[in-house]
Amino acid sequence: MADQVFLLANLVIAAAYAAITVAIVVPVSRAGQLRSNKLATATALIFFSCSIGHGLHALAALLLAVHGPKHLTEHAGTDGWFWVSALWDAFTATVACYYWSLRRGYGVLLGKGAIYDDPWSRHRLDEADARERAARDVAEMQQATLATVVEHSDDAIIGLTPDGIITAWNGGAERVFGYRATEALGRPATMLAGRLGAGEQSTTLERLRNGARSIRYEARRTRRDGTPIDVSVAVTPIRNHAGALTGISAVARDITAAKEHAERQRAVAERTQQAQRMESLGNLAGGVAHDFNNILAIIANYTDFAIEETADRPGVQADLIQVRTAVERATNLTRQLLTFTRGDAIQPRDVGLNTALAEIEAMLERTIGEHIHLVVVPSATPLTVHADPGQLQQVLLNLAINARDAMPDGGTLVLEANQADLDGDELNMQPPLPAGRYARLEISDTGEGMPPEVAERIFEPFFTTKPRGKGTGLGLATVYGIVTEAGGSVNLYSEPGVGTTFRVYLPLVDASAGEVVPEERRADPPRGDDRTVLVVEDEVALARIITRILTDNGYRAVIANNGREALAAYDQHGCDVLLTDVIMPEISGPRLAEMLTERRPGLPVIYMSGYSNGLLGTTHVLAGDIAFLEKPFTAADLLHKLAATGSRTPAA
The missing domain is CATH 3.30.450.20 (PAS domain)
Structure with a gap:
């Protein structure tokens, strides 16, 4: 009877373990986690091994019942082992039933990475999962915030x-x-x-x-x-x-705007330093001039006394006359110093610039030399300034003489008078001027020009590039002193090997008897309507200023530093108007215009230059009927010129 119970119990337990194994393997396999859910697979293997073990027990009991006890040992203790095995099997069955009840109560987790858990670990897992979700939500919110910050x-x-x-x-x-x-x-x-x-x-x-x-x-x-x-x-x-x-x-x-501001601040600082340096030098020169005049008066008078006392000694008189000539030269130098320092007495009055040009033309035609071609271009409208006539003549004469000396092999000298509208932000004005309308004298030459380091010091007294004995270094310092005393300013544009243009700006005054007819204020220029302007300019600071003016007024600016870049930029972007410098290396402005108008006949072209139109016309650099913009120009000058020139629609 006991053998039959043992056999039946092992068969039941083996079947139960097999059922548990199937209950584990089937859902895990359907979820595709037979390999990834290692814990479930291991549990299934445990129950499978237990099922096999109890099956073997059942098999042993069956063999005992069929073949008898000959297959078992005869010594004592067999019955005791039998009951121990039976109790162990009963215990194993109890564990299996308990596991089965847990499984039915809490189920099997079939998500990725699933585990079999108990009620206590389930709570901890839920808390961990909640923390993970909260951290993930915070991370997603931070990522969204960061993305918004980056995008905007x-x-x-x-x-x-x-x-x-x-x-x-x-x-x-x-x-x-x-x-x-x-x-x-x-x-x-x-x-x-x-x-x-x-x-x-x-x-x-x-x-x-x-x-x-x-x-x-x-x-x-x-x-x-x-x-x-x-x-x-x-x-x-x-x-x-x-x-x-x-x-x-x-x-x-x-940082384009910041760099433009920094460059403008640097230019203002340089101009301020230049003004301070000129003021310091002027104070020094003025003090020297006054003291030196006293010494010269003593020398001159004693020399005259000696000349009178040596009438019977012609050799001595000749020597004294040389001394008297040197005193006169020194007196002229001190007079220039006093003019530079504004210490000399002046008698300003209203002066017509065309009249001053005519007088200086008559003087220069007799003295400047046949190797210099003199061109005088008076203003179409009478211009009147308030200045000392003699000093104004001295300004024109000094600049003309300097231009002549810069052209030892001959060249062209152009004197012009015209009007200019300044916006107060022009660069390289010495000293700077407030916005307004001014009379302008332009003295241009085709001489040797000067490098930037020379141009920076050109108005300093006693600074000269002429050989010893050929110049005192006071001519341009005197020009600066006269012009600033009259409330004006001087602008210099020069290129080595090409030439130099001095522009003298003087305040306009109302003339009597209708001599000066003020021009009506120009209307605001029209906007650009997104037209493209190809700007060819090798001066970076000026190119930036032009770009800003154009973009602020409805134009699209395409910038090139030279002719080759301009051709490439035209091929890429095209243009509605060409705004180009005249004097450029490799490809000049007129040649560039020819090349582009071959590609697009009728393309409007505006030339700009630091040299005057009169000079460029007389040297045959430009034709007489072109659109020309002189540097320095204002934003209004540029926009009006674009409006007038760009209105001509180019041929397709």
Whole structure:
């Protein structure tokens, strides 16, 4: 009877364990977690082994019942072992039933990474899951906030691959560079740099690939419409947990306006220093002149006494006359010094500039030399200024003599009188003038010109580039003193090997008897209606000023530094008006205009130059019927000239 109970019990337990194994394996297998859910699989194996074990017990009991006890040992203790085994099997069955009740009560978790849990661990897991979800929500919120900040930043924030391909492009980049994200993504960053900046970018990327942590630099880049901009760039590598370079972050800030402001501040500071230096030198020169005049008076008078006392000694008188001549030369020098320092007595009155030009023309025709071609261009409208007539003649004469000396092999000297409207922000005005309308005298030559370092000091007293004995260095200092005493200013434009133009600005005064007819105030110029102006100018500061004027008034500016860049820019962007400097290396302004009008007949062209129109016309650089803009010009001058010239529609 006991053998039958043992056999039946093992069969029941083996069947129960097999059922449990199937109950575990089937849902786990259906969930596709037979391999990933290792704990469930291991549990199934445990029950499977238990099922096999009880099956073997049942098999042993069956063999005993069939074949008898001959297969078992005969010694004592067999019955005791039998009951121990039976009790163990009963205990195992109890555990299985308990596990089965737990499974039915709490189920089997079939999600990814599922485990069998108990009521106590379930609470801890729920808390951990809640914390994880909260942390994930916070991270997602922070990521969304960061994305919003990046997208709406005024700075251009750009993502790059290690090879420089654009992978991210925020709204700031669209505003700074003008490209939409769809136009920039997937393209190399060299699209923003041009030929010159491409090498700099390659070097920066190479440094980052070699381990550099971050790089900051300033560079010039190009907007979509061809406008150059100055940017401050911060480039930072993006690395993974292993330290490998996976990407690059570039943050670019537009500093064009800041650099223009800094350059203007520098120019103002230089002008202030120049004025202070001139004032200091003037005070020194004035003191020297007054003291030296006293010494000269003594020398002159005693020399005259000696000449009278030596009438019977002609040899001695001849020597004394040389001394008297030297005293007169020294007296002229001190007079110039006093004029420069505004210490000499002056008698200002209303003077017509055309009259002054006519008088100086008559004087120069007799003295300037046949190798100089003199051209005088009076103003079409009578101009009157308040100045000392003799000093005004001295200004014209000194500048004309300097121009003659700069053309030892001959050349052209042009004297012009006209009006000019200043906006108060012109560069290189010594001293600066407030906005307003002024009379302007222009003295231009085709001489040797002067380098910038000479031009900076040209108005300093005793500074001269002439050989010893050929100049005192007071001529231009005197011009400066006379002009500033009259409330005016002087502008100098010069290029070595090309020539020099002096512009003297003097305040206009109302003339009696209708001599001066004030012009009516010009109407505000029309806006550009998004027309494209190709600006060819090698002076970076001036190109930036022109760009700002144009873009603020509805034009699109495409900037080129020389003729070759202008041709490339025209091929890429085209233009509605060409605004070009006249004197340029390799390709001059007129030649560039010819090349572009061959491509687009009827293209409106405006020339600009620091040399006067009269000079360029007489030297056959420009034809007489061209649109011309003299430097320095105002924003209104430029816009009115564009409105007048650009209204002529070019042929298709």
